[in-house]
Every structure is written in structure tokens, then in C-alpha cells.
Amino acid sequence: MxxxxxxxxxxxxxxxxxxxxxxxxxxxxxxxxxxxxxxxxxxxxxxxxxxxxxxxxxxxxxxxxxxxxxxxxxxxxxxxxxxxxxxxxxxxxxxxxxxxxxxxxxxxxxxxxxxxxxxxxxxxxxxxxxxxxxxxxxxxxxxxxxxxxxxxxxxxxxxxxxxxxxxxxxxxxxxxxxxxxxxxxxxxxxxxxxxxxxxxxxxxxxxxxxxxxxxxxxxxxxxxxxxxxxxxxxGGGVNKQKEKELFDLPKDSIECARELGGDYALLGDIAVSMWMWEPMLNAKMLQDEKTQAFWRSKLASTMVLATIVKERHKYPRIQDDYELGEQRLKELIKRTKTSKLAIYSLAFLLRFYRQDFFCRAYRKLLRTIGLLAKPIKVDSSYNSxxxxxxxxxxxxxxxxxxxxxxxxxxxxxxxxxx
CATH class of the missing domain: 3.90.550.10 (Spore Coat Polysaccharide Biosynthesis Protein SpsA; Chain A)
Structure with missing residues (x-):
């Protein structure tokens, strides 16, 4: 076979x-x-x-x-x-x-x-x-x-x-x-x-x-x-009915992380970064004790919530969704008992953070002077x-x-x- x-x-x-x-x-x-x-x-x-x-x-x-x-x-x-x-x-x-x-x-x-x-x-x-x-x-x-x-x-x-x-x-x-x-x-x-x-x-x-x-x-x-x-x-607010199905289809054995309130309905419309944190909290059976403790620490909640604040500035949504997300974010900050000052201070600093910045800058320089081939792009547009x-x-x-x-x-x- x-x-x-x-x-x-x-x-x-x-x-x-x-x-x-x-x-x-x-x-x-x-x-x-x-x-x-x-x-x-x-x-x-x-x-x-x-x-x-x-x-x-x-x-x-x-x-x-x-x-x-x-x-x-x-x-x-x-x-x-x-x-x-x-x-x-x-x-x-x-x-x-x-x-x-x-x-x-x-x-x-x-x-x-x-x-x-x-x-x-x-x-x-x-x-x-x-x-x-x-x-x-x-x-x-x-x-x-x-x-x-x-x-x-x-x-x-x-x-x-x-x-x-x-x-x-x-x-x-x-x-x-x-x-x-x-x-x-x-x-x-x-x-x-x-x-x-x-x-x-x-x-x-x-x-x-x-x-x-x-x-x-x-x-x-x-x-x-x-x-x-x-x-x-x-996602993206394109089809709210499809997004609604994520939560409204028949329930199974999956439970929302208790550290975040234990209810997925409380987490919708906040930010994509939320769907890195909540799964990581629920992946505890794959982690050692040190990793489990980190993702439940104030440092982790400050880091993630600051990233969410940064992300929400970067990707504004439809007004109704945005306001709902803002309200749920405020409730989440309150539930996790995380310092607003720490969150918003770190969020400000994260605006200057770029992953692999120096590597990207170096490669861009090499492309500019002709020592490295440029990436190849394929673009098309409607009505053109x-x-x-x-x-x-x-x-x-x-x-x-x-x-x-x-x-x-x-x-x-x-x-x-x-």
C-alpha cells in the first residue's frame, strides 16, 4: 500500500x-x-x-x-x-x-x-x-x-x-x-x-x-x-455571524482559562493577542512549572495587556466593535488586577519595538547597495x-x-x- x-x-x-x-x-x-x-x-x-x-x-x-x-x-x-x-x-x-x-x-x-x-x-x-x-x-x-x-x-x-x-x-x-x-x-x-x-x-x-x-x-x-x-x-469584522458561531455552536469539553474569567464571551473583540495568551494558559499540561507560573504572573499579564493596547491602536475596528472591545479590555484589566500605569507605560514603549529590527535593517541595506536580491512580489487589484x-x-x-x-x-x- x-x-x-x-x-x-x-x-x-x-x-x-x-x-x-x-x-x-x-x-x-x-x-x-x-x-x-x-x-x-x-x-x-x-x-x-x-x-x-x-x-x-x-x-x-x-x-x-x-x-x-x-x-x-x-x-x-x-x-x-x-x-x-x-x-x-x-x-x-x-x-x-x-x-x-x-x-x-x-x-x-x-x-x-x-x-x-x-x-x-x-x-x-x-x-x-x-x-x-x-x-x-x-x-x-x-x-x-x-x-x-x-x-x-x-x-x-x-x-x-x-x-x-x-x-x-x-x-x-x-x-x-x-x-x-x-x-x-x-x-x-x-x-x-x-x-x-x-x-x-x-x-x-x-x-x-x-x-x-x-x-x-x-x-x-x-x-x-x-x-x-x-x-x-x-475575524476582521467581515462576517459577524461566522464570528458568532465560534462561541455559539454546541459546547464541548474546552473551558476558557479561569485566570481570564472562564468565559469566552468576555474575551471577544479585544485583540488577536488575546488568542496567544488564553491558549498559552490552557497549554499547562505541556509546560514545566516555571513556564506555567510565568504565564500566570503579573509580569505576563502586564506584558500581554500592554501588547493588546498597542495592537488596538494599530488596528482600529468598526466603531461598535471597537467600543465593545474597549469595555471588555477594561473589565479584563480589573479582573486580572494588573496596574494600568504599568500597562500603558509599557504599551507606549512597545510602539518602538520591532522584532528582529537590526537583522531587517542590515538586509535592507544589503539590498539597497545591490549585494542581496530583493524579494519578488506578485500583486493584483480589483477594478484594474x-x-x-x-x-x-x-x-x-x-x-x-x-x-x-x-x-x-x-x-x-x-x-x-x-
């Missing part, structure tokens, strides 16, 4: 118009390969999504449903239990993998296995579906690629990433361009009584869990996936000659870039020193 190398999981809930593109983004590059599976799991959609995927006839596509309607985290949990591949990645139903995903992943995994590394991930590239104009104006694609590959440590990246107010997006997860070896998932489940996700934010918890294990990973500056944003995406028909058309552009500049370039790994 053919060994399955890749499990690409596509969780679906009411995204019938987008999921065909997510599936096609894998199948169109796979050719006659049989070492992968595409798991399309429908979480009881009402728009015909399940009927569409159920009738899919490709032998590498496995359409399924969990036994009952799930929260996002419990759905992801169930999907992981169905995966048979050695390396596992979750792709959103309005996302897609890059057209060279399998080729580049093969090369990165070869490097990872030679060094005992169990996670690889790529920089983010974005595709904004039509209908997102309120949030993203006329931007359709945002893609930047560079032949740079760095070995990093998730534990040592977590706090600097948090302080930069980038959220968990820059961290290795299972979603969003990360490939995680199944042994990592098995280890986390074994240490948490058979459960992987212990937060309402599955992506935030995956980042916290991987950091808690202290896993090293290879970060590719060539993106592996498209991160899609559509009118049906969760650059507009593409859909995500697969944009993928043709990124494939041309990859084949011209990266496909045969040797992968030389750097190691980040801390």
Missing part, C-alpha cells in the same frame, strides 16, 4: 462557493502522485457544501462529516483523528495551497528530516475574494517570496512575536502554511489525555502548544499557501488590469515566479541565534 506523506485537511462550514478552489489548488499540481490525501470535512453546512464534496469522485479526496455539529476546535480535533498522512496541514475552505506546494514541501521536509526537525512553515501570502472591499479596499493578492530558509525555535519566538502585536499568525501552527509531523500531534495528545485542542481558538492553541514543546521549525520565506479572506471568513478571475488564476502567476526563481535554487538553511 502507498504510504501517505501528506494529509491536507479542509474543514468546511457554509463555503460552497469557495471550497472547489481549495480542493483544485491541490489536485491540479499533484499529477499522478498518490502519496497524499485531501480530507474535506463538512461541519453540517446549510448551503449544500456537503452535497458538493460528497459527490466528489477523485480518489485522493475523502469527503466526510463528524458525528455531530461541532465547535471549530472540536471539528479540527475530529479532522486530525481522520488524517493518515505523515505530515499534516489544515487549509481553510476559502484558502488554497500554492501551485508548487508539493514540490517545495518535498524539498523542505528532506532538509527537516536530516536535522530531526518536525515542523516546516511558510510566509503568508494573501488572496482577498471579491466582497472584502470594505476591509481590504481593492486588493486582490499580496504575495512576497524570497529564497531564504531559517531554522527557528517556537518557544523562543513566542514572546517576541507576541510583543510585536502580530498575533499567532507568524507562529507555526497546523493551519496557514504549516506542515506538522504526526508525531508532534501524537505527543501533544498523549500529554493532554488524548486531546489536541484545548482552546476555542484552534490556531492560537496550536501555536501555543508547539511553543510549549520547544519545537524547532524551518521557516520558508517562500509561501506555501494562500490565506484567503472572503465575506464568510471569521491586474485583476485575476480567481485564486487559481493568481496561482498561475506565483507558479511562474517559483519556476523562474526558486524551483532549482538550492535550499541553504540559516539558523537563528537567540
Amino acid at each position: 502507498q504510504t501517505i506523506k501528506y494529509s491536507i485537511i479542509i474543514p468546511v462550514r457554509n463555503c460552497k462557493e469557495f471550497v472547489p478552489y481549495a480542493i483544485a489548488s491541490v489536485l491540479e499540481q499533484a499529477g499522478d502522485r498518490e502519496d497524499y490525501e485531501v480530507i474535506v470535512s463538512d461541519n453540517y453546512s446549510s448551503d449544500g457544501s456537503y452535497e458538493f464534496v460528497r459527490d466528489y469522485t477523485h480518489k485522493r479526496v475523502r469527503a466526510m462529516r463528524p458525528p455531530q455539529v461541532c465547535t471549530m476546535s472540536s471539528h479540527y480535533e475530529w479532522c486530525l483523528s481522520q488524517a493518515q498522512g505523515e505530515w499534516i496541514s489544515i487549509v481553510g475552505s476559502d484558502d488554497g495551497v500554492q501551485p508548487y506546494f508539493l514540490h517545495l514541501s518535498d524539498r523542505l521536509i528532506e532538509q527537516a528530516q536530516a536535522r530531526g526537525i518536525r515542523i516546516v512553515n511558510g510566509a503568508r501570502a494573501y488572496y482577498f475574494w471579491a466582497g472584502c472591499s470594505e476591509s481590504y479596499k481593492d486588493i486582490q493578492t499580496a504575495y512576497v517570496a524570497e529564497a531564504r530558509f531559517i531554522i527557528k525555535n517556537a518557544q523562543k519566538e513566542f514572546i517576541p512575536t507576541l510583543l510585536s502585536a502580530e498575533g499567532f499568525f507568524a507562529m507555526p501552527q497546523i493551519y496557514a502554511g504549516s506542515l506538522v509531523h504526526r508525531d508532534v500531534i501524537a505527543e501533544i495528545k498523549a500529554r493532554q489525555n488524548g486531546v489536541f485542542y484545548k482552546s476555542a481558538s484552534p490556531d492560537g492553541f496550536a501555536a501555543a502548544a508547539i511553543a510549549s514543546l520547544g519545537e524547532s521549525y524551518i521557516h520558508s520565506h517562500i509561501p506555501l499557501t494562500w490565506i484567503g479572506s472572503s465575506p464568510k471568513s471569521i 488590469p491586474t485583476q485575476n478571475a480567481n485564486i487559481l488564476e493568481s496561482s498561475k502567476q506565483t507558479l511562474a515566479v517559483y519556476e523562474a526563481h526558486f524551483a532549482t535554487t538550492p535550499i541553504t538553511l540559516e539558523r537563528k541565534h537567540y
Whole structure:
């Protein structure tokens, strides 16, 4: 029997118009390969999504449903239990993998296995579906690629990433361009009584869990996936009904961290950084006593709340959401008994903080004087000659870039020193 190398999981809930593109983004590059599976799991959609995927006839596509309607985290949990591949990645139903995903992943995994590394991930590239104009104006694609590959440590990246107010997006997860070896998932489940996700934010918890294990990973500056944003995406205020479902679907065994009030409804609309802190508090079964104590300390609460204040200045939201978030933030500061003076003083200082500032400045100087190649960008916009028909058309552009500049370039790994 053919060994399955890749499990690409596509969780679906009411995204019938987008999921065909997510599936096609894998199948169109796979050719006659049989070492992968595409798991399309429908979480009881009402728009015909399940009927569409159920009738899919490709032998590498496995359409399924969990036994009952799930929260996002419990759905992801169930999907992981169905995966048979050695390396596992979750792709959103309005996302897609890059057209060279399998080729580049093969090369990165070869490097990872030679060094005992169990996670690889790529920089983010974005595709904004039509209908997102309120949030993203006329931007359709945002893609930047560079032949740079760095070995990093998730534990040592977590706090600097948090302080930069980038959220968990820059961290290795299972979603969003990360490939995680199944042994990592098995280890986390074994240490948490058979459960992987212990937060309402599955992506935030995956980042916290991987950091808690202290896993090293290879970060590719060539993106592996498209991160899609559509009118049906969760977050960003684009679709409040979808965001509401995060909390209102049937409850499972996941409990909000008691240190933050024990109720997820109290944490909505505050900031993305919240979904690094709450999962880290809930990842205590993966941590030693010193790490557990740190994330429950006044130093940690001051640091996180200051980052949230910084983030809220950086990303203003729709007025109603912003005011609700402000009120919930004030209540959270009161509940955690953290000094407002300390929070706002640190928040002011964090405005001057830039992660890896000197390294970035040095590389920019080298590019300016011509000693280092500039990253390659692919941009397109709606209502302009650059507009593409859909995500697969944009993928043709990124494939041309990859084949011209990266496909045969040797992968030389750097190691980040801390």
C-alpha cells in the first residue's frame, strides 16, 4: 500500500462557493502522485457544501462529516483523528495551497528530516475574494517570496512575536502554511489525555502548544499557501455571524482559562493577542512549572495587556466593535488586577519595538547597495488590469515566479541565534 506523506485537511462550514478552489489548488499540481490525501470535512453546512464534496469522485479526496455539529476546535480535533498522512496541514475552505506546494514541501521536509526537525512553515501570502472591499479596499493578492530558509525555535519566538502585536499568525501552527509531523500531534495528545485542542481558538492553541514543546521549525520565506479572506471568513469584522458561531455552536469539553474569567464571551473583540495568551494558559499540561507560573504572573499579564493596547491602536475596528472591545479590555484589566500605569507605560514603549529590527535593517541595506536580491512580489487589484478571475488564476502567476526563481535554487538553511 502507498504510504501517505501528506494529509491536507479542509474543514468546511457554509463555503460552497469557495471550497472547489481549495480542493483544485491541490489536485491540479499533484499529477499522478498518490502519496497524499485531501480530507474535506463538512461541519453540517446549510448551503449544500456537503452535497458538493460528497459527490466528489477523485480518489485522493475523502469527503466526510463528524458525528455531530461541532465547535471549530472540536471539528479540527475530529479532522486530525481522520488524517493518515505523515505530515499534516489544515487549509481553510476559502484558502488554497500554492501551485508548487508539493514540490517545495518535498524539498523542505528532506532538509527537516536530516536535522530531526518536525515542523516546516511558510510566509503568508494573501488572496482577498471579491466582497472584502470594505476591509481590504481593492486588493486582490499580496504575495512576497524570497529564497531564504531559517531554522527557528517556537518557544523562543513566542514572546517576541507576541510583543510585536502580530498575533499567532507568524507562529507555526497546523493551519496557514504549516506542515506538522504526526508525531508532534501524537505527543501533544498523549500529554493532554488524548486531546489536541484545548482552546476555542484552534490556531492560537496550536501555536501555543508547539511553543510549549520547544519545537524547532524551518521557516520558508517562500509561501506555501494562500490565506484567503472572503465575506464568510471569521475575524476582521467581515462576517459577524461566522464570528458568532465560534462561541455559539454546541459546547464541548474546552473551558476558557479561569485566570481570564472562564468565559469566552468576555474575551471577544479585544485583540488577536488575546488568542496567544488564553491558549498559552490552557497549554499547562505541556509546560514545566516555571513556564506555567510565568504565564500566570503579573509580569505576563502586564506584558500581554500592554501588547493588546498597542495592537488596538494599530488596528482600529468598526466603531461598535471597537467600543465593545474597549469595555471588555477594561473589565479584563480589573479582573486580572494588573496596574494600568504599568500597562500603558509599557504599551507606549512597545510602539518602538520591532522584532528582529537590526537583522531587517542590515538586509535592507544589503539590498539597497545591490549585494542581496530583493524579494519578488506578485500583486493584483480589483477594478484594474491586474485583476485575476480567481485564486487559481493568481496561482498561475506565483507558479511562474517559483519556476523562474526558486524551483532549482538550492535550499541553504540559516539558523537563528537567540
